[in-house]
Amino acid sequence: MSAPILTTFAGGESGEWLVDRIEPVIGTTLPPVARLSTSASSGAWILRGVTSHHRYVERSEKAALVAVQPALGRPEATLAALIPIRKSAAWWELAQDERRAIFEGRSHHITLGLKYLPAIARRLYHCRELGEPFDFLTWFEYAPENEALFDELVGALRSTEEWRYVEREVDIRLRRDAGA
């Protein structure tokens, strides 16, 4: 967690994840591809992000998260989602207390996510400072029986006040290549 880790998500013809669908939620979508690789450095499109410290999570919330959040790579978690989002200039002009009030005080982003643990594993990558087209990439992994739960989680997030500041969002659904 401490040192930032740079990850490249390459959409193309190769990779350990089969792409089930790519859907635009807000704004422009990404071109269709057959597979997604987290080890390739080239493809039809490339998204890069870096892990970093939490920007809004407070001590008590961190303790709650650490107690229940699962690791990535669980064998039963054969489905995944990659959701790149970009927030508006208006969001980034807000002060820290204003962003926190929207993020957790009124949108309950952390509390919402906690409800879906440990079913849904999650890792956030930051990319705004890398000059990327998105601000964040969130990677989720879950078992097929939890797919409806996952849809519920993203639906709940998209109805929050925080999401009014999202100006681009793409929803990429994936399935682990069982033969890979």
Place this chain on the structure above:
Amino acid sequence: MSAPILTTFAGGESGEWLVDRIEPVIGTTLPPVARLSTSASSGAWILRGVTSHHRYVERSEKAALVAVQPALGRPEATLAALIPIRKSAAWWELAQDERRAIFEGRSHHITLGLKYLPAIARRLYHCRELGEPFDFLTWFEYAPENEALFDELVGALRSTEEWRYVEREVDIRLRRDAGA
């Protein structure tokens, strides 16, 4: 302010700033160079950073800063300092409320900085997520008659609780090349 701007500081034989001195404050220093360029892409050493949104500043503090902070590039501000710092893993493991409590609640970082406005212009660059050797680069510009004030400001910051989490700091003092 809204879109991040990537800046490269290149220490070497060319550049619009003459290097007066490079002093290690905590940890390893940087190699001596004659000049610093903010437009070159190569040199004896290169430090890269990107502007970003404030991570701790609240609305009332932002309003106070915006009201008095001067622009960079004032003709009378012929002296500058570039201060790269890296914070410890212990800092980055803290939750947002813990970092804010140290940063402003007990170290008064924002309040301290405000006291020295508008004499000292300042711009913060983030570099932790870029894979750089430092976490932050802070660039300061001031007139020669405010050099003692600037020394007072950095001295005050270095005596704070926040600074116990700084594990590397270099202090680079510069003078604009009047003939450039």
